[in-house]
Amino acid sequence: MKKIVLVLVILTSIFINPQSMLQKISPALETKLNSVNASEKILVWIYFTDKGGSPQSYYSNPHLILSEKSLQRRAKVDSEHLIDFTDLPLNQEYVQTLIDNGFQIKQKSKWLNAVSGYADKNTIENILSFNFIKSVDVVKTFKKSDDELEFNQNGIEKFNYGPQPEGVHSLNYGQSYTQLNQLQVPAVHDLGYDGSGVTICVMDAGFNNLAHVAFDSMNIIAMWDFVNGDPNVGDEGDMGTGSHGTNTLSVIGGYAPGNLIGPAYRSNYILAKTENTDSETPVEEDNWVAALEWADSIGVDVTSTSLGYLEYDPPFTSYTWQDMNGNTAIITIAADLAVKKGIVVVNSAGNEGWRSTPNSLVAPADGDSVFAIGAVDASGTRVSFSSFGPTFDGRIKPDFMAMGSNVYAARSSGTTQYTYVSGTSFSCPLSAGVVALLLQANPNLTPIQLRTILRQTSSRSNTPDNFYGWGILKALDALNEIAVPVELTSFTANYLGNAVELTWITSTEKNNYGFEVQKRYDGEQFQTIAFVNGNGTTTNRVTYTYTDNDIKSDKIYYRLKQIDYNGDESYTTEVMVDIKIPQEFILHQNFPNPFNPTTNLQYAIGSRQFVTLKVYDLLGREIATLVNEEKLPGFYEIEFNATNLSSGTYFYKLQAGNYSEIKKMILLK
Known part of the structure; x- marks a missing residue:
């Protein structure tokens, strides 16, 4: 009788395990496996069940995995939980086991707890048997849209929007004046804002002409080619060409007075090459996710991506308009996760505006927290190729609009030539540049707070729809909406060494007598605890500090009262310090x-x-x-x-x- 039972157990095991393994395969991968031969290698995502190890060392010391700038940015969103499970490193034993079994690693994602790479049918079947494998899915590859047009100065057509008014603005924008003035950027530049102190990551198809004069003064702090796995983001024999990235980078941060000036021409830049233009399926979503995680670790504030993902060349399965729901595409999930970590994610809405489907969005523009940017022409009219919403779950998209028709940009060849380009690819960097200006004005703004301010001040703030969103961005109006004194650009408070150090910065000062430092505890009214003299009148940035050594509670609120010589007063928003007394050494x-x-x-x-x-x-x-x-x-x-x-x-x-x-x-x- 025991022998019969043993045989039944073995037969049951043989029957159940293959079925359990099949449950780990996504429908898209199952379709793919049925269409390829046994030796063909497929690019797949391998998702793990857990990360193993002891995470407490990382939770107690987040500097082990993130830069100080990244942690400061995250503190704006959640000061109590600077890192979470998604930030923990991958289990290296799991990764090595995959490699030992023939899996060729391409990219790693701690956020998704997954790796991408190449494997044939047999390798995938072996991998599925491991109990630490949660699921396996095919990596999506994307077809580049062909409707972005280029007109160079010496070729098909030259657009003349009229000269910049003389004596009105402090900078000479040349032919880029129209695209910036539509967004009120020159007026914001006149106030001294130029994107300084803000870090922007531009993710594109490479940047093949960084020798152009428009980039001479650009502060590039990091570069990486995620297509070829090296620090060279140009061409130089690698897979993919970077003319598109050259264009978009110049639009957001170029500086060549008299010709072209970008809105954020003094920001810090991280350049990531994520698209391979050599093939018919040029972009892989794992490159984009890897670049986003890399930029986060450095301390990025804003990302600008002029790529969109919807349809793929055969035999790959395309996304559908129903998939534009904010929760399907891997890159959309990663983009929304980045926003939760304090990063402002700005992305082109797409160039699919002619479609008959209920929406023509491209991922990750469908993300709930992503700033999806559509395109208008110089008159403010939506151009026909600009993608429209709503998302499948009924949310308004795009979010905002900027000029995307005949935008002035640096050419991808030559060092002093310029060109006209069209597409939501170019409304995106213009918008991301505006975001950088506002973050310079108030670094404490979270992405959602910033979105609220932009919604309240854009051209269609009262009548948003699925063709224009909340309308054309208005940088000056948004700046005036930020709840800090006109002359104050940032105000932070940090607890260290049993004292609270307050720091605030002004970009310019007019008639500034000084600041009253005010403080309150929970349930109390604000009381003045100090007065810090102002710097009078100056066009330079001024940094002020004050240290509060009288700490009587674990939660304190501060604000500043700015007083001018004429008696005018204005207040900052509150800054709360949550003091946590350590329980260990x-x-x-x-x-x-x-x-x-x-x-x-x-x-x-x-x-x-x-x-x-x-x-x-x-x-x-x-x-x-x-x-x-x-x-x-x-x-x-x-x-x-x-x-x-x-x-x-x-x-x-x-x-x-x-x-x-x-x-x-x-x-x-």
């Missing part, structure tokens, strides 16, 4: 690391202790004593200056009572 990894010549050391003290923080060289010799005193419970930060030291590896040790910890740092000169 922690020594964080220094940042940046490697460094030259300064780096910041952060530590937490869980109880009142005598604390020493010392630096040693490789031989164990003491180099510096940074802290040598009794400390109250709290978070502390100190700067270490290694100007007089040579390059090499150093150690720093924290001693507090019975707690002792050592970490390594690297000085590179």
Whole structure:
């Protein structure tokens, strides 16, 4: 009888396992597998069930996986949870197991807890048997729209929108004046805003003419080619050509007075090549997701993407208009996730405006939190190719409009030539540039707060529809809607070392007598705690600081009252500081690391202790004593200056009572 039972168990196992494996395969992948031969390799997503390991070390020290700038941006959205499960690294044992079984890794995504890569039928079947595999899906590849037109100065046609009025604005915009003036950008430039301090990631088909004079003063802080896997985002023998990226980058951030000026010409730029134009299916969504995660780790504030994903060449399965629901396309899911992390995602709505379907959107423009940008001409009329909404679930799209017909841009060949280009590809960077100007004015704005301000001030704010959204962006009107004093551009508060340090910056000052610093606790009224003298009248940026050492609660609210010489008063919005007293002793990894010549050391003290923080060289010799005193419970930060030291590896040790910890740092000169 036991033998019969054993046979039944084995037969049941054989029957169930294949069925369970099939449940892990998406319908799109199943269709794909049925259409290819056994040896053909398919580009797929492999999703994991978990990330394994112990995440607490990352939650308590998010600097291990993100830059300080990225963490500061995220704090605007959720200061209590700077990172979450999506930010944790992939389980490397899972990844290695896939590689050992013949899977060829292409991209990795911690946000999606997945990897993409190439595998044949047998490899996929083997992978499905692993219990850490949640699902497998085909990676979508995308067909580039062909309706973006280009007119160069010396060729088909030259458009003349009329000269810029003399003596009206501080900059000479040349032929780019019309596309900026429609958005009120010159008026905002006149107030001193130029995108400074804001980091923008432009994701496109490469950038093949960075030698153009329009890019001479551009501050490019990072570049990566996700198509070819190298730091060269130009052409130079790689797969894909970058003429499109050259155009879009010049529209948002070029600076060549008398010819072309972009709205955010002083921003910091991250360039990501994500599209391979060599093939008929040129864009893979995993490149875009990987680029977005990379930009997030650096500290991006705004992304500008002039790519749209809807139809694919055979034999790939296309998205349909019903899939434009904000929850189907992988890139849409990733885009909305980026917004939750504080990134403003700006994307072209698409160039599919002639379709007979109920919408003609392209992913990720269908995202709930994505700023989808449509195109108008110089007169403000929607151009026929601009995609329309609503999304399948009934939301208004596009969100906003900008000029996308005959936009002036840098040419992809030559270093001093320009061209006219058309498509929502170019309304997108214009809009992303406006976003950068507003974030410069108030870095504390979250993406959703910014969207609300833009909806309230765009040309159709009272009558939005699915062809124009909330209308053409109005940068000056939006700037005036931001609830800070006219002369104040940012106001932040940080708790460190049992004190709160307030910092605020003005771009220009007119008649500024000074600031009253006001404070309140929960349930109380604001009280003035200090007065900080103003700088009078100046056209320069001025940074003010004040340190509040009188901390009596774990939650404090601050605001500033600006007073002018003529008696005018204005208030900032409140800034709340949520003080968390540490329950343990922690020594964080220094940042940046490697460094030259300064780096910041952060530590937490869980109880009142005598604390020493010392630096040693490789031989164990003491180099510096940074802290040598009794400390109250709290978070502390100190700067270490290694100007007089040579390059090499150093150690720093924290001693507090019975707690002792050592970490390594690297000085590179």
